Amino acid sequence: MTDLATLVAKDQIADCIHGLFVGTDTRDWARVRRCLADRVHLDQTSLRGGTPRDLTPAEVSAGWEAGLKNLEHVHHQIGNLEIRVEGDTATAFCYGVAFHYRRTASGANVRRFVGSYDIQLKRADSRWAITFFRFNAKFVDGNLDLDTAP
Numbered sequence: 677m678t679d680l681a682t683l684v685a686k687d688q689i690a691d692c693i694h695g696l697f698v699g700t701d702t703r704d705w706a707r708v709r710r711c712l713a714d715r716v717h718l719d720q721t722s723l724r725g726g727t728p729r730d731l732t733p734a735e736v737s738a739g740w741e742a743g744l745k746n747l748e749h750v751h752h753q754i755g756n757l758e759i760r761v762e763g764d765t766a767t768a769f770c771y772g773v774a775f776h777y778r779r780t781a782s783g784a785n786v787r788r789f790v791g792s793y794d795i796q797l798k799r800a801d802s803r804w805a806i807t808f809f810r811f812n813a814k815f816v817d818g819n820l821d822l823d824t825a826p
Contacts, residue, residue, distance in 0.1 A: 685804070686759045689766050689797055692804045697752040697772075705741055709733035712806050713798060719810035722791065728810070746823045749777040754793070764799040772811070781826045784819040791815075 692711050699707030712733035719728035731739075744750055757770040774789040789811075796808035819825060 682761050685761045685766065685799070689759050689761070689768060689804050690757060692797065692806065693754070693757070693768060693770070693795060696806065696809075697754060700740060700744075701750050701752055703741065703744070703750075705737040708737045708740070712736060713800070714805075716806060717796075717808045717810075719808075722811060722813040723789075723816070744776075747776050747778050749775075751775045751777075766797045766799075766804065768795040768797065769793065770795075776822055778822050778825075780819065780822070782819075784825065785822075787816065787818040787820060787822040789813065789816050 695707055696711040699705070699711065710733075715730050715732065716736055717728055718731050718736055721728060752772060752774045754770040754772045757768060759766060759768045769792065771792050772789075776787040776789075777785055779785055791811055791813040794808070794810040794812065795806055797804045798807050799805075
């Protein structure tokens with residue numbers, strides 16, 4: 677891959693990753709699904725335990741939609757994005773924070789997630805799509821019962 681081709685690929689990959697987070701925040705589930713490959717290895721075990729799962733884009737977006745439905749606002753911010761391209765595959769790493777907001781009677785309206793993401797992608801049909809997505813939680817702070825708090 678030429679240097680220019682690598683730069684173009686990195687830009688397309690960054691657009692895909694940003695699209696996933698912005699799509700989640702705006703609850704644009706079709707946009708989220710477009711960022712994902714036919715099967716995605718999803719690992720959120722650092723938050724919930726359990727085991728990673730291989731899911732379709734519809735299953736991923738349905739799970740996130742259900743998990744976020746009680747929240748008024750969701751905001752993801754990523755940074756320090758590092759992308760490595762090898763032909764039609766790529767790996768990416770970034771730091772990430774997420775804020776969940778919902779008005780509660782107690783005034784404890786926010787939950788914060790801080791961690792990093794490991795992401796793998798493949799190029800198919802002239803587009804990059806996420807095949808592997810892992811969140812590595814450093815800490816969660818704020819109202820941990822935000823979804824159900826009165």
